[in-house]
Amino acid sequence: MMSIGLHCRIVGLPARTAGLLRFLDYMEQFRDEIWVCTREAIALHWHAHHAPPRSAKL
Incomplete structure (x- = not known):
């Protein structure tokens, strides 16, 4: 994962900006190999695919 802050x-x-x-x-060269997304999208994906079972105790 690579995070780029755009302040x-x-x-x-x-x-x-030119850089x-x-x-x-x-990155456009790798369009089919990478996922450009927000932090929220990563969190939602992780929760959907790797969330602990509901029976797990926290």
Whole structure:
């Protein structure tokens, strides 16, 4: 998993925006092999596929 923070005060600078665009263009090559998603989507996926059984004690 790779997390990229996109805070406006950081990535909003012209040089950094250009770098982000180059990175997104690079990722496009792997469109069928990667999943670009939000933290919420990861959490929902994990819960749906790896949640403990309801009988598990916390």
